[in-house]
Amino acid sequence: MDRNATPSDRPRRLRGRVLLAGALGALGVISAVTVSVPAGAAESTLGAAAAQSGRYFGTAISTSRLGDSQYTTIANREFNMVTAENEMKIDATEPNQNQFNFTQGDRVYNWAVQNGKRVRGHTLAWHNQQPNWMRNLSGSALRQAMINHINGVMSHYKGKIYAWDVVNEAFDDGNGGRRDSNLQRTGNDWIEVAFRTARAADPDAKLCYNDYNIDNWSWAKTQGVYNMVRDFKSRGVPIDCVGLQSHFNSQSAYNSNYRTTISSFAALGVDVQITELDIQGGSAQTYANVVNDCLAVPRCTGITVWGVRDSDSWLGASTSPLLFDSNGNKKAAYTSVLNALNAATPNTSPSPTPPVSPSPNTSPSPTPPVSPSPGTSPLPGGCSATIRTVNSWPGGFQSEVTVQAGSSSVSGWTVNWSWSGSQSITQLWGGLTSGSGSSVTVRNESWNGSIAAGASTTFGFTANGSAATPTLTCTRA
Numbered sequence: 001m002d003r004n005a006t007p008s009d010r011p012r013r014l015r016g017r018v019l020l021a022g023a024l025g026a027l028g029v030i031s032a033v034t035v036s037v038p039a040g041a042a043e044s045t046l047g048a049a050a051a052q053s054g055r056y057f058g059t060a061i062s063t064s065r066l067g068d069s070q071y072t073t074i075a076n077r078e079f080n081m082v083t084a085e086n087e088m089k090i091d092a093t094e095p096n097q098n099q100f101n102f103t104q105g106d107r108v109y110n111w112a113v114q115n116g117k118r119v120r121g122h123t124l125a126w127h128n129q130q131p132n133w134m135r136n137l138s139g140s141a142l143r144q145a146m147i148n149h150i151n152g153v154m155s156h157y158k159g160k161i162y163a164w165d166v167v168n169e170a171f172d173d174g175n176g177g178r179r180d181s182n183l184q185r186t187g188n189d190w191i192e193v194a195f196r197t198a199r200a201a202d203p204d205a206k207l208c209y210n211d212y213n214i215d216n217w218s219w220a221k222t223q224g225v226y227n228m229v230r231d232f233k234s235r236g237v238p239i240d241c242v243g244l245q246s247h248f249n250s251q252s253a254y255n256s257n258y259r260t261t262i263s264s265f266a267a268l269g270v271d272v273q274i275t276e277l278d279i280q281g282g283s284a285q286t287y288a289n290v291v292n293d294c295l296a297v298p299r300c301t302g303i304t305v306w307g308v309r310d311s312d313s314w315l316g317a318s319t320s321p322l323l324f325d326s327n328g329n330k331k332a333a334y335t336s337v338l339n340a341l342n343a344a345t346p347n348t349s350p351s352p353t354p355p356v357s358p359s360p361n362t363s364p365s366p367t368p369p370v371s372p373s374p375g376t377s378p379l380p381g382g383c384s385a386t387i388r389t390v391n392s393w394p395g396g397f398q399s400e401v402t403v404q405a406g407s408s409s410v411s412g413w414t415v416n417w418s419w420s421g422s423q424s425i426t427q428l429w430g431g432l433t434s435g436s437g438s439s440v441t442v443r444n445e446s447w448n449g450s451i452a453a454g455a456s457t458t459f460g461f462t463a464n465g466s467a468a469t470p471t472l473t474c475t476r477a
């Protein structure tokens with residue numbers, strides 16, 4: 001099963017569009033770019049508009065409202081991805097230990113697929129909405145119950161779910177560490193055990209880590225989750241996606257570094273999905289910003305709003321957080337989202353574009369996203385190292401260094417460089433760093449020291465200061 005796309009949402013990249021090729025010498029980065037000019041009819045629903053760039057646009061669906069024809073009419077017309085708002089959670093699917101109940105989950109699932117939509121599964125391991133029997137478990141009994149629950153639910157929906165939120169909300173709000181919970185007290189490895197169990201239970205489902213307050217790149221919680229995903233990728237723990245719930249309100253407001261958050265997660269080699277979007281006050285501009293930030297990152301594959309009308313929102317209608325008012329009318333935010341989706345350029349498609357390098361017209365301004373790499377050290381018999389800027393934002397940037405073996409294999413490597421300005425590394429992965437002042441030394445981790453002749457490995461880092469591409473020196477061990 002292709003879990004990336006169905007025929008209905010594959011990119012229809014060229015339809016109704018005029019492509020112009022041009023030189024972009026001013027950037028000095030990529031010599032030719034594709035500029036798209038929307039021409040012809042724009043799509044008139046959110047799902048169809050998102051599908052133009054290979055993305056989906058979804059909503060949470062509640063069985064309690066499936067009898068409301070205004071609700072189902074709007075939901076069916078506008079959205080092509082569905083998340084069960086509560087019906088696939090632990091308390092709903094395993095109300096008594098080892099007695100699974102999929103009555104409500106199947107109602108949501110069947111409504112979705114009978115109307116041609118795909119389904120995100122939400123959620124398998126969470127400290128909240130646990131049935132009483134699970135709340136009272138601890139230690140190895142709870143660990144085993146978690147594994148059994150994942151297996152039970154995922155086998156029921158095997159091959160049917162686009163992506164599962166395997167683990168939900170496992171990080172603490174304040175300090176970037178784990179949230180205390182009965183699951184966390186079973187041992188720090190509970191999250192990776194959940195992911196490994198999930199991969200074995202349904203190899204066709206994308207496996208996501210989902211959380212709130214991980215939208216702002218500068219927040220410790222965001223960095224905590226980022227470090228976990230980076231660690232999982234480096235150790236081969238199966239994870240395919242990160243869900244940014246994106247419940248925006250005055251305490252947790254949209255910030256313009258959201259695009260950096262999305263692209264930084266994507267650069268780790270996972271998809272990013274906006275999974276539970278609502279915006280207190282319903283600002284049309286903020287909704288457009290969120291959509292444009294997703295569209296700017298090839299691996300941001302879709303957006304789900306957490307309800308249809310304001311009156312359906314878990315936050316209450318008075319906060320006006322969604323795209324339709326309580327009477328089912330389209331709000332200004334709806335129009336701004338639809339327009340943003342219709343303006344998406346074909347080369348922002350999530351597939352088959354490579355995961356890391358954004359195209360020039362999707363870069364955060366003013367710095368170009370991918371810079372040239374002048375720093376190449378001598379290769380024959382030794383190794384070379386090249387640096388490129390993956391992303392940049394005011395006051396900081398993210399880079400990737402490729403270390404390549406020359407004509408013979410390398411069993412260990414060291415890369416050195418000097419910053420010409422006041423850059424300083426804030427986080428580095430895929431290597432071990434030392435050095436002081438402007439001088440940086442990075443040597444291999446135990447798992448990426450060996451490189452076959454002609455092959456390469458990479459390490460990455462984030463840094464303070466302005467993006468720079470110094471000349472690197474590579475030395476073999």
Ligand code: XIL
Nearest residue numbers: 085086122168212245276306313314
């Ligand atoms: C909410 C539902 O919308 C409510 O109906 C329910 O009472 C509580 O849960 N993060 C999540 C979602 O992952 O599952 C939550 O959904 C909202 C916050």
